[in-house]
Amino acid sequence: MEQCRGARAMLGWSQAELAKAASVSRQTIADFERGAHVPIVNNLASIVAAFAKAGIEFIPENGGGVGVRFKK
Numbered sequence: 001m002e003q004c005r006g007a008r009a010m011l012g013w014s015q016a017e018l019a020k021a022a023s024v025s026r027q028t029i030a031d032f033e034r035g036a037h038v039p040i041v042n043n044l045a046s047i048v049a050a051f052a053k054a055g056i057e058f059i060p061e062n063g064g065g066v067g068v069r070f071k072k
Helices: 002-011 015-022 026-033 041-053
Strands: 056-059 067-070
Touching: 002 015, 002 026, 002 041, 002 056, 002 067, 015 026, 015 041, 026 041, 041 056
Parallel strands: none
Antiparallel strands: 056 067
């Protein structure tokens, strides 16, 4: 949830822009970001793929906490 908001902020994307890039509804993004629902696997994969295409990568928990950054 927080990583999604952070990634959008890094790109300057609105929820609607992410939804369009990921081919999901804006409500899917809004519900996910506020913790109401976790998207179904296909939608979550589409969201991650949209971020990856835009140059974002997610950092897993590795002792320093999860995060998000631009790919090198």
